[in-house]
Amino acid sequence: MFEHYEVFARVGESTDIVRKEMYEFEDRAGRRLALRPEGTASVVRAFVEHRPVTPWKVWYVAPNFRAEAPQAGRYRQHYQVGVEALGSDDPDLDVEVIALLDGFFRSLGLRRFRLLLNSLGGAASRASYAGALRAHLDAHAGELSAAARQTAATNPLRVLDSKRPEDLAVIEAAPRTLDHLDGPDTEHFERVQAGLRRLGIGFELAPRLVRGLDYYTRTTFEFAADSLDAAQNALGGGGRYDGLTEQMGGPPTPGIGFGAGIERTLLACDAEGVFAAPDRAVDVFVVDVVDGSHALALTSELRAAGIRVDRAFDRRSMKAQMRQADRSGALVALIVGEQEVADGVVLLRRMAGAAQEPVARDRVVEVVRKEVGAS
């Protein structure tokens, strides 16, 4: 969860994620540490440290921290499930990684999402694009927000992340990365698209998708949920980072991966209703008007048999306990009073219709199981 500050400083000196949103502090030994804002830099740091055999394919699920203004789908602590694959720049690997994430969302039952795809190109293409973009931003400086003007001077690509309304028209008219790809970058991107088509994975070209971190080269992608608010609709995203390992002091090693936001994925699942929500929390409610000890034993036995059960506490009146049974949504109430104890039975009451019958104490689990359909 902690890394040396420098691990992230290198990957995002001019990004909001590192400059404005990263939690950083000094520990007691005076080291400058950061709470991990994302997973890729840590994985690459581990690669450089341990030098595993390539191709190296790893995955993680872990919390990340960003000091953002919390709102639906945007939290200061969020979980990502991610993969990284280091050691090959084969476009088939891009397709494999994208297909894995597409398949993950589909296997959950999600359908209302789109795959946005772009290529930033390698160093030469990126430099050519950055030059054209800077010229465009300079020419329209007067129409940009003050913050965007400042970003344009240090890292023009980051201006494309701006969601400020005043910047949108200039961004819309900005040059496209795809018009600045050199020969090898163009070929790489064409092969990625061909591979996705081959697997039947639909995508939209998003020529201004540069993503919020500086390490990306060539392929970038994002899965956007149509069921979520546009400002927080990225379910997951990723791309290539062919220069990152070298930048961190390792041998030149291309890499690609993705990170998917678990909370956002769950929000999208809720919005699309892909999980059947349980209509009640318990099937059985025990009402004990003797002393509570019968409820204690019954709930324990029923739970051991895998039956969802709750009870009242605090020796409340019969009426109060029955009201609680009603509110719990249980199908069945088991009622124990002095008479039932004397007779060695429990009253089983079906909450719908209120029919009730005595059940021998030692047959309760068996009868209740049949009644609520538990296995």
Ligand code: HAM
């Ligand atoms: P990212 O786009 O910054 O990429 O984050 C990945 C995903 O994490 C987002 O698409 C979103 O679903 C979720 N996410 C990000 N910030 C928040 C937040 N504040 N609250 C809730 N969810 C959030 C990365 O982090 C890269 N490491 C992905 C990657 C892996 N690229 C290459 N390999």
